[in-house]
Amino acid sequence: MQTVLITGASSGLGAIFAQKFLKDGYHVIVTARNLAQLEALVADYPQEQWTIIQQDLSSQNGATLLYEAIHRRKLTVDILINNAGFGLMGEFHALSLTQQLAMMQVNMTSLVELSYLFLGDMEAQGGGKILNVASVAGYLPGPMMAIYYATKAFVLSFSQALAEEYRGTPIQISVLAPGATKTNFAQVARVEKTKMFAVPMAAEKVVSIAYKQFLRGKHTIIPGKMNQALVVATKFVPRPLLARVAKAVTRD
Ligand SMILES: NC(=O)c1ccc[n+]([C@@H]2O[C@H](COP(=O)([O-])OP(=O)(O)OC[C@H]3O[C@@H](n4cnc5c(N)ncnc54)[C@H](OP(=O)(O)O)[C@@H]3O)[C@@H](O)[C@H]2O)c1
Numbered sequence: 139m140q141t142v143l144i145t146g147a148s149s150g151l152g153a154i155f156a157q158k159f160l161k162d163g164y165h166v167i168v169t170a171r172n173l174a175q176l177e178a179l180v181a182d183y184p185q186e187q188w189t190i191i192q193q194d195l196s197s198q199n200g201a202t203l204l205y206e207a208i209h210r211r212k213l214t215v216d217i218l219i220n221n222a223g224f225g226l227m228g229e230f231h232a233l234s235l236t237q238q239l240a241m242m243q244v245n246m247t248s249l250v251e252l253s254y255l256f257l258g259d260m261e262a263q264g265g266g267k268i269l270n271v272a273s274v275a276g277y278l279p280g281p282m283m284a285i286y287y288a289t290k291a292f293v294l295s296f297s298q299a300l301a302e303e304y305r306g307t308p309i310q311i312s313v314l315a316p317g318a319t320k321t322n323f324a325q326v327a328r329v330e331k332t333k334m335f336a337v338p339m340a341a342e343k344v345v346s347i348a349y350k351q352f353l354r355g356k357h358t359i360i361p362g363k364m365n366q367a368l369v370v371a372t373k374f375v376p377r378p379l380l381a382r383v384a385k386a387v388t389r390d
Contacts, residue, residue, distance in 0.1 A: 139187075141165040143208065143215045145195060145252070146222030148175035150321030151271065154345040155219055156180070160187060167213060169193050169204060170222065189213065195222050196240040201251035214263060218256045220249040220293075221271040225286035225327035227388060238285045245289035250296065257309065265308030269352050270297040274317045274365050277372040281385040286327070290315075301357045312352050316344045317365035333387040339365075 142159045146152035148170035159166045160183050167189045168176050180188040189211060193204045208215065223245045226233055253268055260266030273287075276294035280287025297313035304311050318338040324330040339362050347361040360366050372380060 139163065139165050140216040141167065141213055142217040142219065143167040143169070143252075143256070144219040144221060145169050145204075145248075146271075147179065148172040150323060151316070151319065151341055151345055151348075152219070152221040153179055154341055155221065155349065158345060158349050159217075163187075164217075165189070165213075167191060167208060167215070195244045195248040198243065200243070201248040201255070205252065205255045215256050215259060216263070216266055218252060218266070218268045219271070220252055220268065222248070223271060223289070225275075225283055225323065225329070227283050227328045227332070229282065230284045233285075241285055242289055245286070246292050249293060253296075253300070260309050267310040267312070267352070268297075268300075269312045269314055269348070272297065272313050272315045274315050274360065274368055276315060277369050278380040278384055279377055280388065281381055282388040283327070283329070287384070298358065310355055310357075312355075312357050312359060314348045314352070314359045314361075315365070315369070316348075316361055317368065319344050329388065331390045333389065 142164050144152050144156050144166060147156045147168035152170070156166050156168050156179055160180070165187055168179060169191045170176055171192065171194050173190070173192045176190045176192070180190065191204060191207050193207070194200050224241060226237060226241060249270060256266070256268070270293050272293040273290040275287045276290035278287065294313055294315060297311055300311040316339065318335045319341050320338040321341050324335050329335055344361045348359050351359045360369055
């Protein structure tokens with residue numbers, strides 16, 4: 139039985155990823171802060187198929203604590219889904235610095251630490267797969283969500299670079315770049331009423347595309363024709379103009 143670790147599994151994309159892997163017979167380690175939601179998620183599955191680890195990934199040692207908790211349980215991670223993340227809408231200087239630094243810790247630093255730690259194990263095990271969740275936001279500058287867009291640009295660049303480092307090896311690195319998707323994300327980021335979220339994709343659809351393409355070995359996964367068209371457009375439109383468009387859609 140292969141083991142998959144999914145961060146941010148208490149809701150949205152992470153919870154749906156967890157259900158998919160559970161249905162397909164994997165051992166699933168689910169982690170997030172909300173313990174009750176993690177328990178509800180796995181309730182219908184036999185206990186030997188899952189492990190719950192409650193962990194806040196915004197603290198400086200959060201990723202290390204998670205890694206140590208997994209090792210203490212003598213579990214071996216074959217697949218890592220670095221999905222935990224959140225956004226915040228508002229002008230950079232109007233938002234709390236502490237909250238924005240916490241966002242950078244969850245979206246980037248913890249993701250890097252978990253990748254580093256589990257890649258060591260995967261190399262020793264002779265293989266493994268990592269899926270990092272970025273966003274189409276990673277392809278353009280995002281005024282009114284400047285730090286969030288920048289964290290996703292980091293995840294995209296980091297993952298695509300690692301994919302090349304590991305090309306031709308038994309280790310696969312992939313990145314998922316969804317567009318606006320119906321989860322708790324919009325409420326947490328306070329962007330539900332913006333034009334950006336006028337027609338969000340269904341989370342089930344995003345995960346079912348991502349799940350298939352990731353297990354088939356695809357490196358960059360962009361679910362939905364509209365999101366793919368947006369990414370193509372970012373290659374031809376000057377970045378100052380992209381920033382203006384991004385600002386216009388991050389409004390009510
Ligand atoms: N929905 C979208 O439109 C969209 C688009 C592109 C990319 N994404 C990305 O998709 C990923 C999943 O988000 P989602 O849309 O599924 O949103 P969501 O429903 O809000 O889920 C976010 C998950 O991240 C976890 N998380 C947040 N802060 C955390 C912390 N400090 N420590 C540990 N876990 C934390 C949450 O768990 P707890 O609160 O229980 O800790 C939750 O399980 C994120 O990386 C997001 O940036 C989303």
